[in-house]
Amino acid sequence: MSAAHSDGRNVMPIPLDRRTRRDGDLRHVDMESFLAREFPGLVSRHGPLVARGIASLQAPPLSIEIGAVSWSFSSDGTTLVVTRGIVAGALVVTLDEAGFSDWAQNQRSFNAMLTARELRYRDGSETDVSVWDSLWLTLLEGWPVVDDTTDFVDRHGAPLDLDRVLTPADDPADVAHFLREAGYLHLRGWLDPADMKEVSSDIDRALPHYREGDGRSWWATLEDGSRRCVRLQEFIARSPATSAILRDERWDQLRRVLAGDELLEQPPVHGRGPEALMKPIGVTVGASDVSFHRDCHFGRHAYHCSNLVAGIAVTGSGEANGQLRVIAGSHRVLMPVEIAKSRPYLPVVAVPTEPGDVTVHLTCTLHESTPPLVAERRVIYTGFSLAPRADDATGARGGGGQALAALRERISQILLDDASRT
Incomplete structure (x- = not known):
């Protein structure tokens, strides 16, 4: 996402344009096809990032119910894994097929469904729901939930003054x-x-x-x-x-x-x-x-x-x-x-x-x-x-x-x- 200074600090931040998806590619995505076609590649690329986030935030497993069937997402200590059924200690979210399709394609977040008074969940808190919104986006986009190397530097690698007020006279x-x-x-x-x-x-x-x-x-x-x-x-x-x-x-x-x-x-x-x-x-x-x-x-x-x-x-x-x-x-x-x-x-x-x-x-x-x-x-x-x-x-x-x-x-x-x- 960025280039590094010789001492390890970032000097070239991420670009503004972070778009990776297009509306023209949208389709209906059901859980079984998602797990068979998209999940393996996403886990290969981003699963370790999700696992680190789960550990750092002490997130519970996530179980998703769609109709009479359920699946659970959790960490094995190294990456994200999925199993059929509801596991002990999980946050349980109930979605319909359209809701999961939206969530799987970053069309609507759990937060949007909560705000619209549409989301049903149990055995967890609103914080757990928020955490899994972030963890899911980490899986989809590789945007880390935690990063211990984050620092703030100017173009020359010196510490950035976060309170700085910039004017037209600045470069x-x-x-x-x-x-x-x-x-x-x-x-x-x-x-x-x-x-x-x-x-x-x-x-x-x-x-x-x-x-x-x-x-x-x-x-x-x-x-x-x-x-x-x-x-x-x-x-x-x-x-x-x-x-x-x-x-x-x-x-x-x-x-x-x-x-x-x-x-x-x-x-x-x-x-x-x-x-x-x-x-x-x-x-x-x-x-x-x-x-x-x-x-x-x-x-x-x-x-x-x-x-x-x-x-x-x-x-x-x-x-x-x-x-x-x-x-x-x-x-x-x-x-x-x-x-x-x-x-x-x-x-x-x-x-x-x-x-x-x-x-x-x-x-x-x-x-x-x-x-x-x-x-x-x-x-x-x-x-x-x-x-x-x-x-x-x-x-x-x-x-x-x-x-x-x-x-x-x-x-x-x-x-x-x-x-x-x-």
């Missing part, structure tokens, strides 16, 4: 390298802070045009029982200031710097995105301050990663009014999401911003938004995407991508519905 090669090495960036000086006041005013003017249930916004419940809008889609049509920023040559220059030797595209500056997010104080229910997650954790990592998510700080951020936190290197080491929330084993880095700062993270990088304590935070989210491959017939616009996009749109309402039933 573009250093900016591109930092992103690939650490999985995120904190940028300053690319945008005019004075423009953020007008963007915030655009948010104020846009808010009356949104209502709960309109399909263009997310809402959350506050401590006093009131509902607040926390996310505006189609915002660009109501924000001349944001439109001007994203059409400016400076923003396109940033795209070129981040791309390095690869190809990145800016999504159209119209339609549902970019979007404005408001982070009010005292949210009790709703998708506002989201704990550690990957943007590819619902599935389809192998079809579209790594894309880049850019956050424009409309207000400043920090401990007082909430901020982005990232887990450095989590695009290189497949730390399970539930373990990231409780006992992360890679550096957790806070990214406090000033108005006009830009944060960038890869869709594979674990990140979270901490809740504001004394003042609301505002941010615009947009990004850059990998250029389509020449032989990609449908790419991320395929059925699987549309299904996961629809699930993401439903998250806030799912949380509100859950709360209303309790």
